[in-house]
Amino acid sequence: MRETFVTTTTALLDDPRTAVVLADISAAAFAPAAGRHPDRVLNVGIREQLLLGVAGGLGLTGLRPIVHSYAPFLVERAYEQIKLDLDHQGVGAVLVSVGASYDRAAAGRTHLGPADVALIDTLNDWTVHVPGHTDEVPGILRDAVRGTGSAYLRLSTAGNTEAYPDAGGLRVVRDAGPGAPLLVAVGPLLDAALDAVAGRPVTVAYTHRPRPFDVTGLRALAGGEVILVEPYLAGTSARVVGAALADRPHRLLALGVGRAELRRYGTAADHDRWHGLDAAGLRRSIDAFLSPAG
Numbered sequence: 001m002r003e004t005f006v007t008t009t010t011a012l013l014d015d016p017r018t019a020v021v022l023a024d025i026s027a028a029a030f031a032p033a034a035g036r037h038p039d040r041v042l043n044v045g046i047r048e049q050l051l052l053g054v055a056g057g058l059g060l061t062g063l064r065p066i067v068h069s070y071a072p073f074l075v076e077r078a079y080e081q082i083k084l085d086l087d088h089q090g091v092g093a094v095l096v097s098v099g100a101s102y103d104r105a106a107a108g109r110t111h112l113g114p115a116d117v118a119l120i121d122t123l124n125d126w127t128v129h130v131p132g133h134t135d136e137v138p139g140i141l142r143d144a145v146r147g148t149g150s151a152y153l154r155l156s157t158a159g160n161t162e163a164y165p166d167a168g169g170l171r172v173v174r175d176a177g178p179g180a181p182l183l184v185a186v187g188p189l190l191d192a193a194l195d196a197v198a199g200r201p202v203t204v205a206y207t208h209r210p211r212p213f214d215v216t217g218l219r220a221l222a223g224g225e226v227i228l229v230e231p232y233l234a235g236t237s238a239r240v241v242g243a244a245l246a247d248r249p250h251r252l253l254a255l256g257v258g259r260a261e262l263r264r265y266g267t268a269a270d271h272d273r274w275h276g277l278d279a280a281g282l283r284r285s286i287d288a289f290l291s292p293a294g
Contacts, residue, residue: 001134001155002098006030008138009066009096012145013037019063023051025098026068048078055093056085064094064145070104071097071113071154079119086150087123093151094144100156100188101232101257102271105264114257117232120152121211127151128211130187130231133163136208140165156231158188158268168209170217176203181225181290184218186210186237189277193229196282200290202227210237215244224249227286230256231277253289255282 006026010033012018019040020030027034027043034041040063044050048069055065067074074097075082086093101114120126127149129140137155144151164171170184174194180203185193190206197204205221207214210230218226222245228237234256241252258275272278276285 001131001137001157001159002026003029004134004137005068005096005098005141005153005155008141009033009145012066012142013040015064015145016040017062017064018145019058019065021051021055021058021065021067023048023069023073025070025073048073049081052078052081053085056081056089056091059086059091059093060089064092066094066096066145068096068098070099070111071101071116072099072111075116075119075152076113082120083123092147092149094141094153095151096141096153096155098155100154100158103157103268105266105268105271108265109263114233116154117152117210117230118236121236123150125149126211127209129153129209131155131208132160132187132190132206134159135163136165136167140208154187154232156188158231160188160191164206164208167206169214170205170207170221172203172205172221174202174204176201179223181227182218182222183227183229183286184237184241186228186230189229189231192272192277192279192282195279196286200286202286202290213237213240213244215240218244222250224251225290226250226252227289228252228254228256229277229282230254233257233259251289253285255285 006029022043055067058065102112104111131137180201183202183204185206235254238254
C-alpha cells in the first residue's frame with residue numbers, strides 16, 4: 001500500500017494545487033517527485049508538530065496538502081496541531097499514515113498506533129479510510145485529494161485477497177439471509193473474519209470507510225446481533241453502531257486491538273494472535289457471543 005500511495009501521489013502532484021509534507025518518513029521514495037516539484041514536496045525532518053503546522057499554512061494559501069508519516073507520529077504526537085492548525089483554522093488536509101496498529105511491532109511501542117482512529121474520531125466531520133487491499137488505495141486517495149474536507153487514510157502491510165474499491169458503504173460479501181447475525185469487517189481484517197465464520201450462519205459486510213459509517217446500510221442489514229471487527233482500538237465504532245440501532249433491540253460484540261499494554265515485540269501476526277484478531281481468535285469470541293449462553 002505504501003508504494004501505491006507514493007506512485008499515486010506522485011501523479012497527483014501534476015495538479016499545482018497539490019502538495020506533500022513529509023517528516024523524513026518515505027522521503028527517499030518521494031525524492032524524484034521533490035526534484036520535479038521542489039516547492040510542493042517539503043520534508044521538515046523529524047518534527048511532526050511542524051509537519052502539521054506547515055500543512056495548515058499550505059492549506060491557508062489554497063493548496064491541498066497530503067501529510068504523511070507513521071500513525072503514532074502523525075496522529076498521536078501531533079494531535080494538538082491537527083486540532084488547532086487544521087480544524088480550528090477550518091483548513092482541510094489529507095493525512096496518510098503507515099504502520100497501522102502494529103505493522104512494525106519489532107520497532108517497539110513507539111511505532112504502535114492502535115488509538116489513531118479513535119483520536120481522529122474526537123474531531124468533527126473527518127472522513128476515515130482503512131483500505132484492505134492495495135488496489136483500493138488509488139481511488140480512495142484521488143477522491144480524498146480532489147475533495148475539500150479533511151480525511152485520514154490508514155495504510156497497512158496487511159491486506160485481503162480481494163479488493164473492493166467501491167466498498168465505502170457496507171458491501172455484503174457473504175449473505176446468510178434475513179435475521180442472521182451481521183458481522184462488519186473493516187479494512188484488512190476481512191479475510192480473517194470470513195475464515196472465522198466459515199460454516200456459520202453469519203452475514204458478513206465489508207467497508208474501507210468507517211467514517212462516516214454507513215448507518216443506512218447497517219440498519220438495512222442488522223438483525224438482533226452485530227459483530228464489529230476493526231483493526232484498531234476495540235470499540236472505536238461501538239458508539240456509532242449503538243446510536244444507529246438505538247430504537248431496536250440488539251446485542252453488539254466489538255472486537256479490535258485490546259487496551260492492555262502487552263510489552264512485547266514480535267511480529268504483526270503475533271499481535272493479531274495476542275489480541276484475538278486472527279481467524280482462530282475471532283472464531284472463539286464470535287462463537288462465545290452467539291452461543292445460547294453468550
